[in-house]
Amino acid sequence: MIKLEPRVQRSPAWSYFSPVLAILLTLITGYVVFALLGHDPLNALYTLLIAPVADWYGVTELLVMTIPILLCAYGLALCYRASVWNIGAEGQLLIGGVCASAVAVNFVDSSSAFAMPLTLLAGIAGGMLWAGLAAFMKLRLNTNEILVTIMLNYIAVNVLLWAVHGPLKDPHGYNFPESALFGDSTLLPVLFDGTRLHLGLAFALLALCATWVFISKTFIGFQIQVLGLDASAAKMAGYKRALLITGVLVISGGLAGLAGAGEVAGPIGQLVPQISPGYGYAAIIVAFLGRLHPVGITFAGLLMGLIYMGGELAQINMGLPNAITGIFQGLMLFYLLSCDVLITYRLRFSLPFKQQKAQPIHIAQES
Amino acid sequence: MKKLITTLGVALSLCISASATAKDNVKVGFVYVSPIGEAGWTYTHDVSRQYLEDKFGDKIETTFVESVPEGADAERVITQLAKSRHDLIFTTSFGYMNPTLKVAKRFPNVKFEHATGYKRAKNVSTYFDRIYEGRYLTGVIAGHMSKTDSIGYIAAFPIPEVIRGINAFTLGLRSVKPNAKVKVVWVNSWFDPGKEREAADSLIDQGVDIITQHTDSPAPLQAAEAAGIYAIGYHSDMSGYGKKAHLTAAVHHWDEFYADRVQQVLDDKWQSQDIWKGIGSGMTRLAPLSKDIPSDVVSEVNAISEKIGKGEFHPFTGPIKNQQGELVIEAGKTIDDKTLLGMDFYVEGVEGQLK
Numbered sequence: 001m002i003k004l005e006p007r008v009q010r011s012p013a014w015s016y017f018s019p020v021l022a023i024l025l026t027l028i029t030g031y032v033v034f035a036l037l038g039h040d041p042l043n044a045l046y047t048l049l050i051a052p053v054a055d056w057y058g059v060t061e062l063l064v065m066t067i068p069i070l071l072c073a074y075g076l077a078l079c080y081r082a083s084v085w086n087i088g089a090e091g092q093l094l095i096g097g098v099c100a101s102a103v104a105v106n107f108v109d110s111s112s113a114f115a116m117p118l119t120l121l122a123g124i125a126g127g128m129l130w131a132g133l134a135a136f137m138k139l140r141l142n143t144n145e146i147l148v149t150i151m152l153n154y155i156a157v158n159v160l161l162w163a164v165h166g167p168l169k170d171p172h173g174y175n176f177p178e179s180a181l182f183g184d185s186t187l188l189p190v191l192f193d194g195t196r197l198h199l200g201l202a203f204a205l206l207a208l209c210a211t212w213v214f215i216s217k218t219f220i221g222f223q224i225q226v227l228g229l230d231a232s233a234a235k236m237a238g239y240k241r242a243l244l245i246t247g248v249l250v251i252s253g254g255l256a257g258l259a260g261a262g263e264v265a266g267p268i269g270q271l272v273p274q275i276s277p278g279y280g281y282a283a284i285i286v287a288f289l290g291r292l293h294p295v296g297i298t299f300a301g302l303l304m305g306l307i308y309m310g311g312e313l314a315q316i317n318m319g320l321p322n323a324i325t326g327i328f329q330g331l332m333l334f335y336l337l338s339c340d341v342l343i344t345y346r347l348r349f350s351l352p353f354k355q356q357k358a359q360p361i362h363i364a365q366e367s
Numbered sequence: 368m369k370k371l372i373t374t375l376g377v378a379l380s381l382c383i384s385a386s387a388t389a390k391d392n393v394k395v396g397f398v399y400v401s402p403i404g405e406a407g408w409t410y411t412h413d414v415s416r417q418y419l420e421d422k423f424g425d426k427i428e429t430t431f432v433e434s435v436p437e438g439a440d441a442e443r444v445i446t447q448l449a450k451s452r453h454d455l456i457f458t459t460s461f462g463y464m465n466p467t468l469k470v471a472k473r474f475p476n477v478k479f480e481h482a483t484g485y486k487r488a489k490n491v492s493t494y495f496d497r498i499y500e501g502r503y504l505t506g507v508i509a510g511h512m513s514k515t516d517s518i519g520y521i522a523a524f525p526i527p528e529v530i531r532g533i534n535a536f537t538l539g540l541r542s543v544k545p546n547a548k549v550k551v552v553w554v555n556s557w558f559d560p561g562k563e564r565e566a567a568d569s570l571i572d573q574g575v576d577i578i579t580q581h582t583d584s585p586a587p588l589q590a591a592e593a594a595g596i597y598a599i600g601y602h603s604d605m606s607g608y609g610k611k612a613h614l615t616a617a618v619h620h621w622d623e624f625y626a627d628r629v630q631q632v633l634d635d636k637w638q639s640q641d642i643w644k645g646i647g648s649g650m651t652r653l654a655p656l657s658k659d660i661p662s663d664v665v666s667e668v669n670a671i672s673e674k675i676g677k678g679e680f681h682p683f684t685g686p687i688k689n690q691q692g693e694l695v696i697e698a699g700k701t702i703d704d705k706t707l708l709g710m711d712f713y714v715e716g717v718e719g720q721l722k
Contacts (some may be wrong), residue, residue, distance in 0.1 A: 064439065131450075174709040175710070176485075177526055270465065274436055277438055315430070316396070316444075319430065358629060
């Protein structure tokens, strides 16, 4: 019989081993699943996990795809550390994209050096404003930020649709819902010729370092963590709760807004109704997979991007249906989350016929 | 050494024969915006992809990628198809227009066909069918089959293509019942069975007795079947989802067009073009008509269809008034393609606000 027993302390070793174990289990299960479905399992795993980054173009594409997810996730991690449950990165990203586009369409034929910075700043401001709304409602009206940020996502989608069907629509676009293509002065410069990897990478790296230092090395970062762990302790210590909550929400909104601006002024190059296939929601998963740590988040984001791209390649190279890739992606997330149980619990093996004496610690779960 | 030379020789001859017979086979890629499913827009393209496989046999290899979002991801998927030696790539959603053009610039030897767009290049063609002709015919059928003279129309996004369909349907409807009304509900999604069903149910509550749609899922049809009223499908024959309700559907039919384009690539005669063909070419059709439609209506519809096919009748023939009752097209005149492509007004008889 296998029993789960709570550990007295979190196991530091397992916090590193659990993702490794999860990936191993995913590979084994994936191998079996693909073999049962009649596909060459090694080829399938190679196509899903290695082929997407087997060449330089693939590597840059993986980065292009992960930049917006990471920007959102770094910000979300700050919020979650403070126990502020911001589910609204998607909406903040969309509003960022809309605000950035509202500026960018004024520079279509201009070569002004201000075009790109203003576009990005507008995006950041838009995201901050959208998250700021949630902060205001939480602090002044005592609303639940989970509900408010989710609802604001839906409002943001409709603001985007309104903008792209209305004021920002390309006047020469046959009434199709798209803005004009942005001018070259607005577009984020591409870092390497022949790829789509753009300046957004620098912003993501900057955000990685900044959030890391901020959360682990500054006093405000410390205050945020205390607030998240024990709100009354933070109050006793005299930390300014309202300021901290507003701070994390606005920073997180600004980063998501930057992600949105980076998409419209980067790989897309115009405002379209589908700026984001759900980056803001993916970022929530990525933030937790990465244990709310900027470095962990970076790995988690790259992994998510990788299996997504692998899914496309599996369709192109092997004719695997999208649904099978979905199963594989689900398996990986399932194992990653479920292996984390080993950090706080220990497995006990015991023989079923041997009666055990009552134990001082109650067994939490049986499996 | 001798062995090496022979090997090199064989390799070289292989290379030469490969380049000389490159036109012996063709690799064709498809990019789909939604899952293939069993009905709807993407389904019609996949039916034709399978037709290509059957028709060309050994000469063709086809690939498809489904559920590709129209944002930044599209360009990567199209690039991956171009990189993996596809000769001809069909990108089947409007949102792929600019990504297709960007990739086409980098891969001048790959041919691209973009559905529903308006931007072309030397190696990028556009194609679509005049589905509004089919819409007009379904409007005529609805005019004969409706008792309340009130029709529900579930629509995705207020873009010209959709508005054109609503207007063509309304003109067909009012050619039979001059006072009939079309109630439009926007669901802001191409595929959202939940929302489509809700929209259909609320339209049924408002007293419509026929439901039609410009969305992908069979949910509106199923709602009509449950309520015991008629429905008209779209994109593909949806009769399997509501045998009693399904009157017909305005459907796309790409088989011959796709086969022509593949043949042209094989013959090295492919050229960029702008295709917008309708009933005359067989690209637009009606799904088999329900047995509930009286035979005189069937023959009337067939007669109009024939006239449209021969170019003797245009569904958008004046006098056409807009919602405000102003004359937009004078009697006897027809609307030009440019106005059709950018259509942004409702004709008289449509209820609801466009903006």
